[in-house]
Amino acid sequence: MSYDEWQSPLGGRYASKEMLKLFSARTRASTWRQLWIWLAEAEKELGLDIPQEAITQMEAAKVMSDDDFQVAAVEEKRRRHDVMAHVHAFGERAPAAAGKIHLGATSCYVTDNADLIFLRDGLSLLLPKIAKCVKKLSDFAVEYKAMPCLGYTHGQPAQPITVGRRAIQWIESLLMDLRNIERARSDLRFRGVKGTTGTQASFLELFHGDHAKVKQLDELVTKKAGFQKRSILSVQTYNRKIDFDIANVLASFATTCEHIGTDIRHLAMVKELEEPFEKDQIGSSAMAYKRNPMRSERMCSLARKLTTLPQGFAATYAHQWFERSLDDSAIRRIDIPEMFLLADALSILLENVSSGLVVYPAVVNSRLQQELPFMATETMIMRMAEKGASRQETHEQIRVLSHQAGAVVKQEGQANDLVERIRKEKFFEPIWTELTEDDLLNPAKFIGRSPEQVEEFVEEEVQPALEPYKNQIQSSRAAELNI
Known part of the structure; x- marks a missing residue:
């Protein structure tokens, strides 16, 4: 590592070794060589004079x-x-092939064929990582499916939900990302063997006008590269809308990560939930007591960067001239690896956070109790009303007492005393005995079907979505446990 030249933090700090290797110079150049081998093999199979020694x-x-x-x-x-x-360098190493490469x-x-391979393999690296995040968050959601906590609308306390119900909401978005990435990968079509403007004229010349052999050549190389489908209409390049599509899919995943990270940061702010915090971790250089949610903050930061990239891919596609122009080259060299490295870093961070979320039940309950009397x-x-009182009169009595209790909370900083006020008001004597934590003040009575919804979602949505990744999730779990 050089300490005198700028290095991308994506390589030094955030992305995984396997994703860095995929977009390395050696992988790129070696993939070019593999593509030349596949082309020579296919041409030989179809009758061109390619020596076996080559x-x-x-x-x-x-x-x-x-x-x-x-x-x-x-x-x-x-x-x-x-x-x-690179043709020249390859020819020096394989002199028998120098004239055939x-x-x-x-x-x-x-x-372009190499880029399509990298797009496919990059998406394949991301999918099981996101699946592992889904599994860990779904385990967390099931564990806390019935723990009541404050819900929020407009940033204000609202009807309670549960800790697990909130986590399952995150998973719904992640499953959308999983499906989007799977779809984008399955949509990829190999550029194949097309020539300078996509007409395959040079190959038609090589095969002396034999259209069937030119088509076979295209299909053979596509198969050797491991693609199910080829583009019939590629021009000199593959359609740059493919890059834009994948950038949008990965940016969508980034928005999910930022949403989850923001929720965790807000919950950490009120001490209900925290991301993992290591034994010797320092939260602040000045304030030694702090436990900053730095992983979630980093997740939000990297996600924000990734969501800016699709605009560049959109412009590249829109500005391509006819069968190709080279103003796409430099930006794609930067942005294609970068969007994958960013998505990779986000999946690593999300899995790390998902692996050790810490809930503080006493704080969760205390904050819920502050608002529960109103709810x-x-x-x-x-x-x-069941006991014969006028609904309208009861509503008015509660409105007056609620405003008095609210004033105590907001203006005096005291605890919510609405229940005590109701217990002192003769009008409410018919329900005094019901104002207990086992009855009217029981948080579990206000969470609706939250636990059941968590169970249903895991069974009906999560488990089927994770089935294709079961072995990878299990092997990852075994590695964590050193089995």
């Missing part, structure tokens, strides 16, 4: 060495063309 030598030199990079760098400086520099192809055969008033009105 393919053997190419296979032996498939992985880009450090020396190969030096050779390519010198050639690129001379030729000002990265792909031809890149036969009939244009630069985008390797650059119980509707039930009180109904109970009084």
